[in-house]
Amino acid sequence: MTVALETRSLEKSFGGLRVTRDLSLKVAQGARHALIGPNGAGKTTVINQLTGVLRPNSGRILLEGSDITDLSVHKRVLRGLARTFQINQLYADLTPLETIGLAVSERMGRGGDWWRRMGTRDDVNAEIAEILSRFHLLDVMTEPTATLPYGKQRLLEIAVAIAAKPRVLLLDEPAAGVPESERHDILAAVAALPRDVTVLLIEHDMDLVFSFADRISVLVNGGLLTEGAPDEVARDPQVKAVYLGEAADA
Incomplete structure (x- = not known):
């Protein structure tokens, strides 16, 4: 197995509270x-450590075999690690067209020149149009982001992450807060992510998890409870005890 993202004995505490406990996790290249884990398991804290928002107290983080534990958020993005957030981190006054244009231009190292590049470079324009189409945003591409339905905003955030052309993408609850009527597009967008992008999904919606993942890790109290294929995890008595309050087998 070629490992795309790995943690080794990751630990994170806030004062006397241990939030990540000796977490060793491997995400295979190309995996879904x-x-x-239940609320309070420490999932978002793990993601924040992986992306450099939080620094672990101990342990290491490896991206495609290279130690990135001490790298800044920006340098991790340049290495090919991107993420979305539980709460959208978008420019409310920009349109989807402008937002994707900025993301593509930033990736090319020409963020300060993005308006000209959007208007004069056919390859840039084609990439922007392809991303907007893939994420069902063409019909709203000239509307301010703040006016978009919440499901469209979630799609736009995933589109921005893909515009960075990551090799590893962390999706932090992409369906959170999305009305049932708008969830189909979110599920379809997640399912259609490029197979050359390794995806680590953090999600409470078990329908989304089991329709998407080929491997599942269960986090409880900051530590790894179990992991395996979806059908194995679904049958695991420890997982049933955590999620359903059922007594685990002795």
């Missing part, structure tokens, strides 16, 4: 890997 889900990290699940």
Whole structure:
């Protein structure tokens, strides 16, 4: 197995509270890997450590075999690691067209010149149009982001992450807060992510998890409870005890 993303004995504490406990996790290249767990399990804290928002107290983080534990958020993005957030981190006054244009231009190192490049470079324009089409945003591409339905905003955030052309993408609850009527597009967008992008999904929605993941890791109290194929995890008595309050087999 070629490992795309790995943690080794990761630990994170806030004062006397241990939030990540000796976490060793491997995400295979090209995998559709889900990290699940009850509220308070520490999932977002793990993601924040992986992306450099939080620094672990101990342990290491490796991206495609290279140690990135001490790298900044920006340098991790340049290495090919991107993420979405539970709460959208978008420019409310920009349109989807402008937002994707900025993301593509930033990736090319020409963020300060993005308006000209959008208007004069056919390859840039074609990439922007392809991303907008893939994420069902063409019909709203000239509307301010703040006016978009929430499901469209979630799609736009995933589109921005893909515009960075990551090799590893972390999706932090992409369906959170999306009305049932808009969830289909989110599910379809996640399912259609490029196979050359390794995806680690953090999600409470078990329908999304089990329709998407080929491997699942279960986090409880900051530590790894179990992991395996979706059908194995679904049958695991420890997982049933955590999620359903059922007594685990002795």
